[in-house]
Amino acid sequence: MFNNRNMVGRMIICCLFFSLNVAAQELNTNTIDSVSTREMSAQSDSTRTLMGRLRQVQQFLDERARRRVDPRYIEVPDKPWRVILRYKENGVDVDFDQRVNYPQTNRYAEWKLCFEPPIASSIGFWVGYRGTGFSYSKSLTKNAGRYYSISSTGARYGFNFRLRRFNTNDAKFSAAEYKDGQLDGEPYDTAGSMRKPVWIRSVYVNGYYVFNGRRYSQAAAYNQSVIQRRSAGSFLLGATWYQSSFDYSDLDNAYFMVIGNGIRRIKVHQANIGFGYGYNWVPLRGLVINAMAMPTVSVYNRVKVYKYGFNYNLAPEDPVDDYGEWNRETMTWANGKPAKPLTMWKEGDDVYYWDEDPETSYSALRLNLDLRLGIAYNWSNYFIGLQGQYNNFIYRKDQSKVSIFDAYARLSLGVRL
Numbered sequence: 041m042f043n044n045r046n047m048v049g050r051m052i053i054c055c056l057f058f059s060l061n062v063a064a065q066e067l068n069t070n071t072i073d074s075v076s077t078r079e080m081s082a083q084s085d086s087t088r089t090l091m092g093r094l095r096q097v098q099q100f101l102d103e104r105a106r107r108r109v110d111p112r113y114i115e116v117p118d119k120p121w122r123v124i125l126r127y128k129e130n131g132v133d134v135d136f137d138q139r140v141n142y143p144q145t146n147r148y149a150e151w152k153l154c155f156e157p158p159i160a161s162s163i164g165f166w167v168g169y170r171g172t173g174f175s176y177s178k179s180l181t182k183n184a185g186r187y188y189s190i191s192s193t194g195a196r197y198g199f200n201f202r203l204r205r206f207n208t209n210d211a212k213f214s215a216a217e218y219k220d221g222q223l224d225g226e227p228y229d230t231a232g233s234m235r236k237p238v239w240i241r242s243v244y245v246n247g248y249y250v251f252n253g254r255r256y257s258q259a260a261a262y263n264q265s266v267i268q269r270r271s272a273g274s275f276l277l278g279a280t281w282y283q284s285s286f287d288y289s290d291l292d293n294a295y296f297m298v299i300g301n302g303i304r305r306i307k308v309h310q311a312n313i314g315f316g317y318g319y320n321w322v323p324l325r326g327l328v329i330n331a332m333a334m335p336t337v338s339v340y341n342r343v344k345v346y347k348y349g350f351n352y353n354l355a356p357e358d359p360v361d362d363y364g365e366w367n368r369e370t371m372t373w374a375n376g377k378p379a380k381p382l383t384m385w386k387e388g389d390d391v392y393y394w395d396e397d398p399e400t401s402y403s404a405l406r407l408n409l410d411l412r413l414g415i416a417y418n419w420s421n422y423f424i425g426l427q428g429q430y431n432n433f434i435y436r437k438d439q440s441k442v443s444i445f446d447a448y449a450r451l452s453l454g455v456r457l
Contacts, residue, residue, distance in 0.1 A: 105170060105266075108195035113255040115267040117456055119421060122264065124166040124454035128177060130187065130204070131159050131447050134240060134286055139439035140301055147224065151215035153300055155238055155286065157208035162187060166454075171265040179206075193265055196253035202244040207237035213299065236290035242446065244431070246410075248278035248334075250318075258318055261330035261414030264423045264454060268328040273319035278334050278410065280312040282433050284444055289346075294391050298352050298382055302396065305346040308442055310433055312336035312408055330414040338406040343435050343442060347396040353379040366390045406434050425452040 106116045134155040141148045164177025164187070171193035179186065190201045211234050216227040250256060252274035260268035288296060289304040297304050316334025323329070351366055351373070363384070364374020372378050385391075409432055416425040430447040 102170075105195070108254065109257070109266070110254045113268065113270045113272050114195075114257050114260070115269050117267065117421075119456040120170050121457040122166070122168055122173070122454050123457065124175075124263075124452050126164050126166060126175065126177065126450055126452050128162050128164070128187075128448055128450040129159050130162070131445075132157060132204075132240065132242070133443075133445040134284075135441075135443040135445075136300070136303075136306070137441040137443075138301060138303075141439070147217065147219045149215060149217045151213070151299060153296065154212040154214075155208060155210065155240065156212060157206065157210055157240075160206070166263070166452075168263075168265075171259055171263065173263070191263060193257075193259035193263060194253075195257070196250045198246075198248045198250070198258050200244070200246045203242075205239070205241040207239045209233045209235075209237045211238070211296070213296070215299070234288060234296060235292035236288065238286050238288040238293075240284070240286045242284040242444075243282070244446070245281040246278065247280075248276050251275045251277070256318065256320055258330070258332070260320060260328050261416050261425065262412075262427050264416055264418065264425060264452075267326070267418050268320045268322055269325075271320060271322045273317065276316050276318055276332070276334060278314045278316065278336065280314070280336060280410070280431075281310075282312070282431075282444075283307070283309045284433070289348075291391070291393065294350065294352075294393065295382075295385070297348055298350050298385075302347040302349055303345055304348050306442065307344040308433065308435055308444065309340070309342045309344075310338050310408075310435070311340035312338050314408075314410065316410070318412075326418040328414075328416050330412070332410075332412040334410040336408045336410055338403075338408060338433075341403045341406055341435055343401055343403070343440075345399045345401075345440075347399070348393040349396050351379055351390075351392045352382050352385055366392055368392060401438075403436050406436065408432055408434060421456040423452075423454050423456075425454075426450070427452070 102116075102120065109116065132155075136153045137150070138152075139148060139150050158181060161180040162177040163180060164175055166173050166175040168174065168191075171191075173191060175189045175191070177187045186205065188203045192199045212230070214227065214229040217224045248258070250258060252272065255270075255272040256274035257266050257268055258276070259265045285305065285307045287305040293304075314334040314336030316332060318330060318332035321329045351371075360375060360377075362375065363377060363380050366373055373380060409430070411430045412428065414425065414427040416423060426449070428447070428449045431445075433444045433446075435442040
């Protein structure tokens, strides 16, 4: 009996401990669940607050976009997001003209080095809200590089940023010598492939102000953020920053560098301001045709030239029979001449070169041109567009001239979301 009582007591104590443990666990679980519920509720409130603020910002932007235009002329679509597929063809032409005067003679030479890479085809996309968006394109042409752009437009303003970097081996060279101002001998003209490619990089930043922004929209034809309902035009004030560089410094291109008076790399920086006019013609509902022309004046025009010195040059005098070996200590050939005529250059000759100090120069005011043409058609929530743009940038200083031509044509197909 005693043993049974002890066993029962032990069982009661064990059950009591078990009950207390279960109660403690339930209390702890309830406490955690209560805290988790409060945290989840706080997170939910924070998310709702953030979404509410975003909706307020969106509503503000939408109302502002509609308030700043005349609805009789410009329609602001209800759906603000746009996704656009683009196919583009881009052409770049870089011409470098140089006149070389032969000291103490009545002779000089004029030559032109031209880089004309094939037309670069690319495919890409644009994603944006209202007038602001980002685009990226991948080239379908070998060695045509990559192309990035950012754009933003409003009722009275527009902003564009473009960046492109590529290389090409295609080059054209022409040269002629003159004596007493008359052509001396036959001009030299060739087109071929450089041993090493020339790298070309360009940055284009453009902004403009629209005086008649309530009735005329540049964006209606170029990124379809709005729809032009009736024909209208406007004067525009624009500013452009353009910088470009081309570099063919590899020694395998020494022949081109010697011809170019040792030049191996050129950087061009140019700032332009202009005043032009644009017009949107709406021959039928949903269709708009835009033409814009803006002459610009370069108020800042700088070129920085990097050179190599060579033991070869375009010497006009008749070459002697033997120049001997090049002496790197005296920086002369064995016969005492500092440079050997390029006409005596043979494959495998000892070509020696050295860095010279860069030359920075500024040119006077130059007149450039910005031309644009755009066509767009809108139906339902879809649209299609065809756009083209042409820019030329010219630098001239003393006997040197750099001309850069940049143009593109683009086909766009998009949807509003």
